[in-house]
Amino acid sequence: MKTVGKMIGSRLSQLFIMIFVLSFFTFLLMKITPGDPIRSILKVDDVSVTTKKEEQLKKEYGFDEPILKQYGDWIINVAQFDLGESLISKKPVSELILERLPATLALAIGGLTVLFLISIPLGVISSLYENRWPDYISRWIALVGASIPSFWLGLLLMYFFSLKLQWLPMMGRGTFAHFILPSFTLGMAMAPMYISLLRERLITILQSPYIEAAKARGISKRRIVFFHALRGSLIPLVTMFGLSLGSLLGGLSVIEILFSWPGMGELIVQAVTQRDYPLIQGFIIVIGFLIVLTNLLVDLLYMVINPQIQQGKEARV
Amino acid sequence: MKKSYISYILLIFVMVFTSACSSSTSSQESEKKKSVKLLFSFASKTLDPHQDWMGVRAGIAETLVKIDENLEIQPWLADSWEQLDSTTWKFHIREGVTFHDGSTLDAEAVKRSFERLIEVNEAMNTNLKIATITANGQDITFQTTEEYPAFLSELIHTNASVIKVDTDKISEKPIGTGPFQVQSFTPESEINLVSYEQYWDGKAKVDEAKVTFNSDGNVRALALQSGEADIVYHLPPETLKPIEESKNLHVESIMSLRAHFLVYNSTNPQLQEENVRKALDLLLDRTTIVNEIMNGHATEATGPFNPMFAFSSDTEVVKSNPLKAEELLKEAGYVKNASGTLEKNGKPLEISVATYQGRPELPLIAQYLQAEAANVGIKINIVTVENIDTFLWEKQEDWDIATYSNLTAPRGDGGFFLNSAYVPDGSLNPGQINVPELTDTILQLNTTSNLEQRVDLEKEAVQLIQEHILHSFVVHPHIIVGVSNRVKNWAPGSEEYYILTNQLEVE
Numbered sequence: 001m002k003t004v005g006k007m008i009g010s011r012l013s014q015l016f017i018m019i020f021v022l023s024f025f026t027f028l029l030m031k032i033t034p035g036d037p038i039r040s041i042l043k044v045d046d047v048s049v050t051t052k053k054e055e056q057l058k059k060e061y062g063f064d065e066p067i068l069k070q071y072g073d074w075i076i077n078v079a080q081f082d083l084g085e086s087l088i089s090k091k092p093v094s095e096l097i098l099e100r101l102p103a104t105l106a107l108a109i110g111g112l113t114v115l116f117l118i119s120i121p122l123g124v125i126s127s128l129y130e131n132r133w134p135d136y137i138s139r140w141i142a143l144v145g146a147s148i149p150s151f152w153l154g155l156l157l158m159y160f161f162s163l164k165l166q167w168l169p170m171m172g173r174g175t176f177a178h179f180i181l182p183s184f185t186l187g188m189a190m191a192p193m194y195i196s197l198l199r200e201r202l203i204t205i206l207q208s209p210y211i212e213a214a215k216a217r218g219i220s221k222r223r224i225v226f227f228h229a230l231r232g233s234l235i236p237l238v239t240m241f242g243l244s245l246g247s248l249l250g251g252l253s254v255i256e257i258l259f260s261w262p263g264m265g266e267l268i269v270q271a272v273t274q275r276d277y278p279l280i281q282g283f284i285i286v287i288g289f290l291i292v293l294t295n296l297l298v299d300l301l302y303m304v305i306n307p308q309i310q311q312g313k314e315a316r317v
Numbered sequence: 318m319k320k321s322y323i324s325y326i327l328l329i330f331v332m333v334f335t336s337a338c339s340s341s342t343s344s345q346e347s348e349k350k351k352s353v354k355l356l357f358s359f360a361s362k363t364l365d366p367h368q369d370w371m372g373v374r375a376g377i378a379e380t381l382v383k384i385d386e387n388l389e390i391q392p393w394l395a396d397s398w399e400q401l402d403s404t405t406w407k408f409h410i411r412e413g414v415t416f417h418d419g420s421t422l423d424a425e426a427v428k429r430s431f432e433r434l435i436e437v438n439e440a441m442n443t444n445l446k447i448a449t450i451t452a453n454g455q456d457i458t459f460q461t462t463e464e465y466p467a468f469l470s471e472l473i474h475t476n477a478s479v480i481k482v483d484t485d486k487i488s489e490k491p492i493g494t495g496p497f498q499v500q501s502f503t504p505e506s507e508i509n510l511v512s513y514e515q516y517w518d519g520k521a522k523v524d525e526a527k528v529t530f531n532s533d534g535n536v537r538a539l540a541l542q543s544g545e546a547d548i549v550y551h552l553p554p555e556t557l558k559p560i561e562e563s564k565n566l567h568v569e570s571i572m573s574l575r576a577h578f579l580v581y582n583s584t585n586p587q588l589q590e591e592n593v594r595k596a597l598d599l600l601l602d603r604t605t606i607v608n609e610i611m612n613g614h615a616t617e618a619t620g621p622f623n624p625m626f627a628f629s630s631d632t633e634v635v636k637s638n639p640l641k642a643e644e645l646l647k648e649a650g651y652v653k654n655a656s657g658t659l660e661k662n663g664k665p666l667e668i669s670v671a672t673y674q675g676r677p678e679l680p681l682i683a684q685y686l687q688a689e690a691a692n693v694g695i696k697i698n699i700v701t702v703e704n705i706d707t708f709l710w711e712k713q714e715d716w717d718i719a720t721y722s723n724l725t726a727p728r729g730d731g732g733f734f735l736n737s738a739y740v741p742d743g744s745l746n747p748g749q750i751n752v753p754e755l756t757d758t759i760l761q762l763n764t765t766s767n768l769e770q771r772v773d774l775e776k777e778a779v780q781l782i783q784e785h786i787l788h789s790f791v792v793h794p795h796i797i798v799g800v801s802n803r804v805k806n807w808a809p810g811s812e813e814y815y816i817l818t819n820q821l822e823v824e
Contacts, residue, residue: 035707044706044744045723047444047474048736051744057439089362090437091488096362099504155535163543170545171531172507260531262506266360273704 007299015292019285020075026284027071030277036063037087040274061087074281083285084278086271093282096267101286103173104263107186108252110179114187115194122191123198124225130203138195146192150251154185154258171260182259189251190244194237201233234305242298245291350524353804353823355816356537356546360505360530363488366478367434367441375508375528376521376817378478378493381408381427382469384729384812388574388625390470394422394479394494395457400766403464404448410455414517416481417498424452430479431459441476466766470730475814496521496819505530510817521819522806528817538799541566547801547823548816550809554612560799567802569809570795572616574623574727577679579686579789580709580719580748587666588717592649594786597718599645600689602637607792610681614797618790620779621725621734623811628731628775630783643693651694659694667696671716673705679720682791686718709747719747722794727812731775735759739778739787748788755781 038057042049058064062073077084083093126138148156161181162170169178205211206229214224256265264283271279357374366372373380381395392398395408414422428450435442445468449460461468471477481492490499494517497510508528512521529546531537538556541549542563552560552568560566579597581588588594603617620630651659651666659666668690672683680701687697700716702708709719723745725734737745739755755778762774782788798809805822 034711035704039706039744041439042443042744043440044737046727046733047440047471048733049440049443049744050740050742052742053443054744089368089488091363151533155533155539158536158539162545163539166543170540170543171536172529173503258531258533258536260360260506260529260536262503266505266532267362270362 004300004303008296011292011296011299015289018292019288022288023075023078023281023284024071027074027277027281028067030275030280031067031070035275037275037277038063040088040276074278078285083282086279087276088271088274088279093278096279097264097282097286100262100264100267103261104252104256104265106179107182107256107261107263108248110183111186111190111248111252111255114183115190116187118187118191119194119198120230122195123202124230126195126199127202127206128221128225135199138199142192142195145188145195148189150185150189151254151258153188154181154255157181157185171258173260173262182255182261185258186251186255189255190248193240193244197236197240198233201236202229205229205232231305235302238298238301238305242295245294249287351522351823352525352527353523353548353817353821354527354529354546356529356531356540356549357816358530358532358534358537358551360532361508362504364491364499364502364508365437365488366480366491366493367430367438367476368488370475370814371508371528372480372491372493373475373478373495373814374816375510375526376495376497376815376819377491377499377510378480379495380475380478381410381472383815384473386810388623388726388729388811390473390729394427398469400466400469401458403466403764403766404461405458406461406468407456407458410457411517412455414494415515416494417492417513418481418484419515420481422479422494424455424457426481427457427479428452429482431477433480433482434477438476441474444471444474445477464764466764466771467730467732470728470732473728473814497526497817500525512819516819519819521817522822526817541799541801544801547804548807549799550796550813550816552797552799554614554797557612557797557799565802567800569798569800570614571798571809571811572623572625572793573796573813574724574793574811575722576618576621576725576793577615577676577682577720577722577791578618578621579791580721581750581786581788582713582717582719582748583751584713584749585717587661587664587668590649591785592645593651593666594789596642596645596649596693597686597690597695598635598786598789599638599642600686600693601635601789601791602689603634603791605637606682606685610678610685611792611794614795615792616795618792620783620790621738621788622731622775622779623726623793625811626726626729626731628726628772628779630776630779632783637689639689639693646693646695653694657694658696665696666694667698668717669698669700669715671700671702671705671708671719673702673720675705676722678794679722683720706747713747713749729812730771731778732759732762732771735762735775735778739782750787752781752785752787755787 038054042054042057062070085092086096122138122141126135129135158170158181161168168180172178211224211229214228252263253265253269256263268283361369361371363369364371366378372378379394381393382390383393385391394411394414396411398406398408400406410422410424410427416422431447431450435445435447446462446465447459448462451458479494480487484492489502496513496516498513500509500511502508510526512524514520534553535556537549538552538560540546542559557568560568581594583589607613607615607617617634619632619634622629646659650661654660654665670683670686672680674680683699687699690697705719709716736759737743739746739750740759741751758774758778762771765771765774796809796813803824805824807821
């Protein structure tokens with residue numbers, strides 16, 4: 001228990017360092033990339049503006065000041081829990097992110113549930129029937145899944161389930177039915193990698209001596225797979241999940257935009273295009289925080305899946 | 318073990334179907350009411366009409382004046398107006414107009430709305446140039462910081478709409494004077510509207526309306542076919558076939574106020590030569606571009622402005638003529654070298670064309686120009702960039718021509734585009750166009766109030782632009798809207814401002 005407390009403490013201190021480094025480099029990258037939000041603020045494609053006015057506004061917003069000073073001003077505000085306001089919509093960044101975060105998290109959970117429902121059965125079947133037809137089918141599903149871009153998969157699902165069969169709504173949010181197609185698209189887009197990984201891991205584990213010993217004791221194959229092998233093979237999956245959180249968020253944005261899901265996808269894509277600095281920075285902080293937090297949960301999960309990890313640490317302490 | 322799995326799967330199915338059924342029951346209930354569903358491409362982050370265009374588009378808020386289907390200025394919340402002197406404008410606010418909360422619209426409310434607008438919207442503050450506002454009963458007087466004859470047409474801007482300012486939920490539930498009032502809003506996803514009973518111009522013919530957003534053209538097309546939307550904006554031409562073939566749907570294709578054009582970089586010595594620009598212009602077969610690249614959903618451009626405007630160009634569409642182009646280049650001193658490329662004083666005519674994917678037809682226009690130019694001995698290199706504006710302004714030595722697209726007369730007056738794109742410090746002039754004669758004409762336009770004189774000056778400017786090929790205007794793209802046949806008494810306008818109206822009806 002002591003170890004757990006220590007780990008949480010060290011992770012939280014790492015979190016602050018990581019967010020500081022992450023936000024600094026994002027800030028630096030944004031500033032050295034050409035372009036600024038002035039043209040978007042002044043809506044130059046819509047109303048008559050002179051370049052002099054653009055320069056004047058640049059000064060007003062302090063975009064001509066040294067990068068370190070701009071970053072310093074921003075981080076001081078962040079330390080006071082003020083993420084600033086969007087340069088384009090003038091709304092507080094925290095409000096813009098928080099009102100969309102629940103929808104994004106809900107879709108992430110939906111996608112992960114589908115991922116779990118698809119990849120575990122297929123991975124298990126594949127390993128149990130290695131190089132036989134159920135394995136081929138499962139590998140074929142994984143291959144097709146990996147080859148289809150998620151936006152296209154989404155369009156196909158919409159075409160069949162919304163347009164042809166009229167079973168499910170195509171887009172938006174409201175009922176549980178609205179939740180199904182985007183969750184499926186997300187889960188199916190992520191599943192192939194997990195199916196393959198689980199299959200490989202299970203095949204290796206099923207050949208290991210302790211499984212052989214279990215078989216020798218007369219324990220049924222199903223029991224061996226579900227109670228012994230599966231537990232051990234979950235660790236690399238959990239690790240991969242922790243590592244692929246960033247790409248999960250990227251995939252979420254695409255799916256949210258496709259299904260008009262009111263999460264953070266559209267907001268952040270527009271913020272990047274319009275160079276809405278405070279909003280991009282705020283997003284980075286929130287996401288960084290979520291990723292560190294999830295990785296912490298992943299580490300705690302390791303201990304649940306395999307208590308030896310915790311014992312091993314204690315032994316070393 | 319097996320049993321528990323089966324019951325688990327069954328539970329999921331039950332949950333899915335009960336929820337799917339519950340949504341269909343609620344839609345059955347709402348069918349008793351007349352409702353219309355609009356699907357739009359650009360999502361609204363906020364509903365604040367001072368920040369976003371959807372306030373006017375969805376019939377929530379209204380402006381003092383509006384632009385009609387003939388692109389002429391008409392009264393709206395103001396029923397009359399007069400220009401008292403070069404900087405003073407007086408408007409009479411229509412009697413009997415009420416906000417959605419029942420309060421009466423008077424000049425004081427309009428004043429407060431404008432005060433908020435210039436406080437929260439930097440662009441409109443710059444654009445309207447308001448110095449003072451005085452309210453007296455139903456009369457409101459604006460004084461501009463300088464002589465500004467375009468003030469009246471700039472009031473058409475959807476952000477200049479009048480809303481009630483003493484409410485704290487302007488971004489979610491703005492209180493306007495339009496035929497529809499907001500019931501709920503989910504940013505970037507949907508707006509639910511109900512008709513406003515006391516609307517001054519007669520209650521809307523539909524009881525409720527729903528606006529949804531989706532930035533994917535294929536999804537929008539599918540949504541129209543599945544019945545999830547009745548009016549769908551900005552359909553990609555390649556998605557139209559099943560819609561056109563459907564008995565229940567049709568497509569409206571209307572010329573927009575936008576132009577696709579080529580920007581010439583006048584800091585490039587080769588492009589400073591008028592003959593070179595004229596030759597490049599003659600290589601563009603606009604009809605082929607309309608048919609092959611725009612799939613017929615565009616009109617050949619004869620100048621910057623939509624031909625419906627009185628100030629647009631009267632000339633015919635320039636026909637492609639490669640032979641004449643070759644002659645002009647020869648006249649300018651270009652001869653073909655051993656490799657077949659035109660050159661002058663040992664310098665080959667090699668041009669870099671910048672384009673971007675934001676409008677998929679623009680890279681195709683660049684490729685078309687590249688092929689046509691190669692036939693006469695001009696070498697074109699295409700550079701595709703992510704952010705065209707940043708590239709054009711910050712890398713001015715890296716491009717010679719750019720494909721570009723912009724609204725040219727969004728509020729029925731050419732002043733905006735002429736000032737932005739042709740005056741040396743205009744924010745849409747990355748090519749550094751500086752033609753003193755044209756600048757003088759535009760500056761004169763900026764101080765001319767008389768409408769006829771304005772039209773003459775704008776025409777004069779257009780003539781100069783076309784004569785010297787300062788830009789090559791290619792096409793005016795169409796606004797493509799898919800409409801369900803149950804929608805009656807509705808057609809899209811070129812301006813794209815007034816979409817949900819009180820006249821719109823559904824069967």
